[in-house]
Amino acid sequence: MKYINHAHTQKRMNIRLLKNAVAKTLFFLATLFGLIVLVALIYRVVTQGVHWIDMDFLTNRLSTDPEKAGIYGAVIGTLWLMAVMAPITLILGVGTAVYLEEYARKNRFHRLIQTNISNLAGVPSVVFGLQGLTVFVRGMELGAVVLAGGLTMSLLVLPIVVVAAQEAIRAVPQYLREASFGMGATKWQTIRNIVLPAALPGILTGVILALSRAVGETAPLVVLGIPALLIPVPDSLFDKFTVLPLQIYYWTLDSALVREYANLAAASIMVLLVILFLMNSIAILIRNKFQRRF
Amino acid sequence: MALEKVLERGKENFSVRNWIEKNRRKATFSNIFEKMIPKILFVISIISVLTTLGIIFTLLFETIEFFKDVSFISFFTGTTLQPLGPNAEFGILPLVTGTLMATGIAMLVAIPIGLMTAVYLSEYASERVRRILKPVLEILAGIPTIVYGFFALTFVTPLLKNFIPGLEPTNILSPGIVMGIMIIPMVASLSEDALSAVPKSLREGALALGATKLEVTWKVVVPAAVSGIVASFVLAVSRAIGETMIVTIASGSSKNFTFDVTQSMQTMTAYIVEVTGGDAPAGSTLYYSLYAVAMTLFVFTLIMNLVAQYISRKLREEY
Numbered sequence: 233m234k235y236i237n238h239a240h241t242q243k244r245m246n247i248r249l250l251k252n253a254v255a256k257t258l259f260f261l262a263t264l265f266g267l268i269v270l271v272a273l274i275y276r277v278v279t280q281g282v283h284w285i286d287m288d289f290l291t292n293r294l295s296t297d298p299e300k301a302g303i304y305g306a307v308i309g310t311l312w313l314m315a316v317m318a319p320i321t322l323i324l325g326v327g328t329a330v331y332l333e334e335y336a337r338k339n340r341f342h343r344l345i346q347t348n349i350s351n352l353a354g355v356p357s358v359v360f361g362l363q364g365l366t367v368f369v370r371g372m373e374l375g376a377v378v379l380a381g382g383l384t385m386s387l388l389v390l391p392i393v394v395v396a397a398q399e400a401i402r403a404v405p406q407y408l409r410e411a412s413f414g415m416g417a418t419k420w421q422t423i424r425n426i427v428l429p430a431a432l433p434g435i436l437t438g439v440i441l442a443l444s445r446a447v448g449e450t451a452p453l454v455v456l457g458i459p460a461l462l463i464p465v466p467d468s469l470f471d472k473f474t475v476l477p478l479q480i481y482y483w484t485l486d487s488a489l490v491r492e493y494a495n496l497a498a499a500s501i502m503v504l505l506v507i508l509f510l511m512n513s514i515a516i517l518i519r520n521k522f523q524r525r526f
Numbered sequence: 527m528a529l530e531k532v533l534e535r536g537k538e539n540f541s542v543r544n545w546i547e548k549n550r551r552k553a554t555f556s557n558i559f560e561k562m563i564p565k566i567l568f569v570i571s572i573i574s575v576l577t578t579l580g581i582i583f584t585l586l587f588e589t590i591e592f593f594k595d596v597s598f599i600s601f602f603t604g605t606t607l608q609p610l611g612p613n614a615e616f617g618i619l620p621l622v623t624g625t626l627m628a629t630g631i632a633m634l635v636a637i638p639i640g641l642m643t644a645v646y647l648s649e650y651a652s653e654r655v656r657r658i659l660k661p662v663l664e665i666l667a668g669i670p671t672i673v674y675g676f677f678a679l680t681f682v683t684p685l686l687k688n689f690i691p692g693l694e695p696t697n698i699l700s701p702g703i704v705m706g707i708m709i710i711p712m713v714a715s716l717s718e719d720a721l722s723a724v725p726k727s728l729r730e731g732a733l734a735l736g737a738t739k740l741e742v743t744w745k746v747v748v749p750a751a752v753s754g755i756v757a758s759f760v761l762a763v764s765r766a767i768g769e770t771m772i773v774t775i776a777s778g779s780s781k782n783f784t785f786d787v788t789q790s791m792q793t794m795t796a797y798i799v800e801v802t803g804g805d806a807p808a809g810s811t812l813y814y815s816l817y818a819v820a821m822t823l824f825v826f827t828l829i830m831n832l833v834a835q836y837i838s839r840k841l842r843e844e845y
Contacts, residue, residue: 248738248740248741249738251738251740252738252739252740252741255740256646256650256739256740258642259642259643259645259646259650260646260650262638262639262642262643262646263642263643263646263647263651263659265639265643265710266639266643266659266662266663266666266707266710266711266714267659267662269666269707270662270665270666272681273669273673273674273677273681276677276680276681277673277676277677280680323570324570324573324574327566327567327570327571328567328570328571328573328574330567331564331567331568331570331571332571335563335564335567335568336568336571344575345571345574345575347835348574348575348578349574350831350835351578351828351831351832352574352577352578354761354764354768354827354828354830354831355578355581355768355824355827355828356767356768356769356770356795356823356824356827357768357770358768358770358795358798358799358820358823359581359585359768359820359823359824360581361798361802362584362585362798362802362816362817362820363577363580363581363584365802366584366588367580367584370808387577390573390574390577391574394574418556418560419560419563420559420560420563444668447670448668448669448670448671448672448673449670450670450671450672450770450771451671451770451771451774451795451799454774454799454802454803455798455799455802455803456802457802457803477670477672477771480672480673480676481672481675481771481775484672484675484676484679484680484775485775487680488695494680497676498676501672501673501676504670504673505669505673508668508670512668
């Protein structure tokens with residue numbers, strides 16, 4: 233007597249294996265989809281923009297004439313924005329992280345700040361822009377200047393820096409702190425001489441990644457009211473400014489009127505992507521080179 | 527050395543008492559400093575809380591001003607948004623439908639592809655393939671949204687027009703799709719984390735019973751990781767609702783109340799960009815409407831984020 237119908241089992245097994253093979257291919261194709269889009273996007277931008285990139289494009293100021301227009305002002309504006317953000321995010325981010333990791337007792341207040349930071353990270357950037365418009369641009373009557381933009385962007389990326397700094401500080405092993413205390417160092421001396429130097433690569437990586445996020449961010453600055461006008465190159469904190477993403481935005485919008493603007497936008501995108509690529513490479517380099525495993 | 531110093535000091539009227547006194551003063555100073563540091567850091571860490579409170583209170587106060595001009599009910603049930611002109615009407619529904627349409631389309635792209643990517647990377651891919659594909663996803667996640675906006679307007683819309691002749695030059699379909707592509711890496715990476723956290727023993731148990739890899743994945747691993755996966759979906763929704771530049775560029779600014787994806791629609795975020803870009807005079811209803819819309823947006827995303835946190839905290843199974 234046969235308990236197992238071999239032909240039937242064989243058939244079922246084949247179907248199950250076929251399903252598995254089909255699913256595997258499908259999952260693989262889904263994964264490839266991202267790669268294909270990335271290639272299409274870069275191909276599209278490069279073919280449209282590459283002929284427009286030359287020294288004149290990089291060193292000329294803004295102009296309504298597509299042939300003469302350059303992005304010098306926008307690049308300088310981007311650098312100004314970074315110069316304002318770097319110290320602010322470093323002090324606020326590291327200060328908060330040190331307080332949370334080293335000083336704060338694990339009580340309700342600690343949880344409040346922690347929850348607050350993770351929720352702040354989820355607030356849409358356009359809302360930060362509106363907040364910046366209300367407080368910095370209108371409330372403090374700064375206008376849409378470098379300082380207002382930098383402060384708004386600093387608050388926007390603060391959660392990223394805090395979380396990165398917290399992780400870096402947490403990765404410093406406890407025995408280093410204990411050794412320092414054992415030598416008679418005070419808490420602050422330990423933090424300053426032992427914890428922060430050991431956590432520095434992680435912190436710097438976080439700050440650079442946060443800056444690169446801000447460099448690509450457009451919405452808050454549009455909301456701050458940075459106009460599409462020809463803005464002179466800024467040379468102080470209280471000058472009006474523009475940045476690359478904004479320039480891309482206005483050129484893309486106006487490409488319906490002047491077709492060459494789309495090419496300018498593509499060329500600016502190439503410059504922006506190169507800047508972001510460099511910043512991310514530096515961050516990865518710092519992480520790989522100086523990150524010590526304990 | 528120290529002795530020499532002491533002897534040196536001995537020439538001027540040196541006394542041990544003075545010396546101790548001096549050292550004590552120095553110690554007091556560094557003691558004060560030591561006690562000041564936590565207070566300074568405390569003040570710094572309060573700034574993040576103040577930012578949140580600042581956002582909430584600005585939105586709240588200006589929204590209250592808005593509701594002095596426009597009734598609460600007509601704002602939330604009005605299907606016409608006509609912010610300019612003498613017959614201004616402020617109904618938020620066109621913006622809400624625009625936002626939900628864009629989000630819905632984005633999720634149709636991001637959720638299946640993101641989840642399949644996560645499954646492939648976590649269950650099927652060899653270490654070598656993973657090492658190539660993961661950085662690609664990270665690059666995709668790091669591209670600024672303005673670039674995606676440009677891509678949607680100048681590439682995806684013309685491409686779609688080949689298949690859908692009735693497509694308007696600005697429409698909600700193309701930015702929705704591109705937004706979905708932008709969110710894929712987020713869904714993929716969060717879901718993959720959840721899948722990888724499922725212990726190997728569960729997979730081995732199922733494999734030993736004769737299940738195929740697909741059956742192991744679909745009937746054992748995915749259900750075990752469901753809280754993390756769902757949380758990643760919810761976060762993706764929140765991200766899509768808050769996304770600004772793609773829709774601003776590629777979906778135009780018509781405040782249509784419609785469900786036709788080939789038409790131009792405006793999202794809440796795009797409305798904020800449009801009105802602030804037009805420099806609304808402070809104190810006008812138009813100006814206050816910004817805050818009412820932003821408040822709605824803020825509440826939407828906040829709820830989504832809280833739900834995601836709740837799901838991943840409460841529904842997580844510990845192994």
